[in-house]
Amino acid sequence: MRLVLLGAPGSGKGTQAARLKTQLGVPHISTGDMLRAAVAAGTPMGLKAKAVMDAGQLVSDDILLGMLEDRLAQDDAKAGFILDGYPRNLAQADALDHLLSRIGQPLDSVVKLKVPSEAIVGRCEIRFKAEGRADDNPETVRKRLGIYAEQTAPVAEFYAKRGKLQVVDGVGELDEVTARVKAALRSDSMTASS
Numbered sequence: 798m799r800l801v802l803l804g805a806p807g808s809g810k811g812t813q814a815a816r817l818k819t820q821l822g823v824p825h826i827s828t829g830d831m832l833r834a835a836v837a838a839g840t841p842m843g844l845k846a847k848a849v850m851d852a853g854q855l856v857s858d859d860i861l862l863g864m865l866e867d868r869l870a871q872d873d874a875k876a877g878f879i880l881d882g883y884p885r886n887l888a889q890a891d892a893l894d895h896l897l898s899r900i901g902q903p904l905d906s907v908v909k910l911k912v913p914s915e916a917i918v919g920r921c922e923i924r925f926k927a928e929g930r931a932d933d934n935p936e937t938v939r940k941r942l943g944i945y946a947e948q949t950a951p952v953a954e955f956y957a958k959r960g961k962l963q964v965v966d967g968v969g970e971l972d973e974v975t976a977r978v979k980a981a982l983r984s985d986s987m988t989a990s991s
């Protein structure tokens with residue numbers, strides 16, 4: 798299973814991907830987690846990315862593509878993957894298409910978790926208090942939502958035009974949302990095999 802999870806910051810992509818990876822037997826690849834690990838390790842790339850991330854902006858497409866290419870080359874990603882946080886703009890969606898066709902691993906499904914903005918702000922506030930992520934402070938969340946609307950929302954359109962997008966209601970109990978995502982994946986696999 799090769800899946801892209803789309804959705805605004807705080808829509809539950811990370812939480813759902815962590816649940817689905819065990820059930821689907823494929824790794825959860827979060828570009829945000831990879832960048833945070835690079836920041837924590839103090840690598841040159843991490844040092845460069847930190848200020849951009851703290852400001853709620855997007856890190857450069859070149860850095861992300863290189864990072865993703867290395868990650869997808871690892872053994873565990875041969876069985877598939879759940880991508881969380883990538884692609885974040887149309888250039889990345891295009892780059893991903895090329896990368897996946899070059900390595901012969903086209904996407905099976907793209908699922909967008911739909912959560913209203915008011916709920917997003919509340920969720921990020923809770924995460925800010927619990928995890929202390931600098932970019933979850935309310936002001937930066939507003940900036941990230943602006944970038945999402947401008948740059949990431951068109952990515953959903955990109956996949957919708959290719960008939961690949963499934964939109965799932967991301968509000969509700971975790972189990973309910975997981976069940977909705979799995980139902981969307983089942984209907985994709987039925988379409989693919991019919």
Ligand code: AMP
Nearest residue numbers: 828829849850854855856861882883885
């Ligand atoms: P996330 O954990 O996915 O919300 O990502 C946290 C931050 O990492 C984002 O606000 C960006 O600064 C950066 N980031 C993560 N993924 C990407 C990406 N695909 N392109 C650019 N920046 C990214």
